[in-house]
Amino acid sequence: MIKKITYPRVGFLGNPSDGFGGKTISFPFKNFQAEIVLWQSEELKFLPNIEDQDEFSSVSELYRNTQSQGYYGGIRLIKAAISVFYRYCQKNKIKLEKKNFTVTYRSNIPQQRGLAGSSAIIISTLNALIDFYNLEKIDPAILANLALEAEVKELGIAAGLQDRVVQSYNQPVFMDFSAHSFQKNRGLCGEYKTFSAEILPPMAVVMAPTMSESGKVHSDVRNRFDSGEPEVIAAMSEFASFAKDGFLALKSKDLTKISELVNANFDLRRKIYGDKVVGVENIKMIEMIRSLGGAAKFTGSGGAALLVAPENRIDKICQKLNLAGYQAERIIL
Incomplete structure (x- = not known):
């Protein structure tokens, strides 16, 4: 077997x-x-x-x-x-x-x-x-x-x-x-x-009560990209820069910079895809995490979020999210 x-x-x-x-x-x-x-x-x-x-x-x-x-x-x-x-x-x-x-x-x-x-x-x-x-x-x-x-x-x-x-x-x-x-x-x-998981910051995964059809999210943006829409092409280049800058920030353990990039990644996605595709409940989840002091973006295309926060605050943020009806738990690497 x-x-x-x-x-x-x-x-x-x-x-x-x-x-x-x-x-x-x-x-x-x-x-x-x-x-x-x-x-x-x-x-x-x-x-x-x-x-x-x-x-x-x-x-x-x-x-x-x-x-x-x-x-x-x-x-x-x-x-x-x-x-x-x-x-x-x-x-x-x-x-x-x-x-x-x-x-x-x-x-x-x-x-x-x-x-x-x-x-x-x-x-x-x-x-x-x-x-x-x-x-x-x-x-x-x-x-x-x-x-x-x-x-x-x-x-x-x-x-x-x-x-x-x-x-x-x-x-x-x-x-x-x-x-x-x-x-x-x-x-x-x-x-x-x-690279080693040891350089990753304190993190949690947060899930919304409802599911998201993540496999269908990319379709409209793909068509716009293939047709050469400047805004979408520029956005994909900017997304790539987040990863490049983030890799340097991870190596230097710059949590402030990492948090800024995590938030910027979601904000750009929302701008390019639009609120209808991103989803009202997903937006509420991200905004809730940020209101509690964490940085947040999607883990993928929606329905779950990555929470990044200082070690001395992340557990309290998770507790408050769970009380609000979300499923939040520390990430096990």
Whole structure:
């Protein structure tokens, strides 16, 4: 039996420029996890999770299920990962032993909160398949490309490389997705620099009561970027500068500068995407955190926020947020 775990990630600075040739900083955290369990069997089988439920006692039960679990389970992600893995092996003339498996999954990563729960399932699946077929480890940068291919090409999910890179490396990463960086790596990947989690500031993750459909958030901005809209192109360059400046601030442990950049990252996102896309409840969450003395931005595309604050204040801020109906907890690295 093979078990593989992948953790969610926080987009620390620079997102969403990862999908637009920018730069980002991101890190995995261990408060939640997605696990794939796989074992050999006669037929290729998928054991559904509660998220894949397709039988209900009533319409009201179905409604409650979709409101808490969303409309998409994890089996489609696993199937996409297997398809991409097989195509990769075919392309690289890697012979796979003729054997089948049964696969199931468990994930407590909150859904539709911009925490990269979908890519966590895909990365775990790819790593499990590598072990099952006794293959050599795939370079993390290439593994990230495969995970992105599973989501974008197979499933049509709007996504960038950031999440898949940090989850493949399972370390904090400074990522440069510029055309120049890809050219230096023969077009295969950007430049990825891992670093120690010890230089990260005191942080918490804060979740809103309602979910956010993070996979649909980028669509309008993508069209505007591709059409050459100056404001969007300039914004993506500015997002990238937040990551570059933030990396220097992390190294010097300049919490004031880090906090300024975290706040600026959200403010620019709000300006470019607009309040309708960002969401009223998400804006309230960010404003609440800031009113209590913390810096705040989305962890991803909405539904959860990164809170940065001094060590002597962060726990009190979390307590007040929890009393206000949010779910706030210190990040475990």
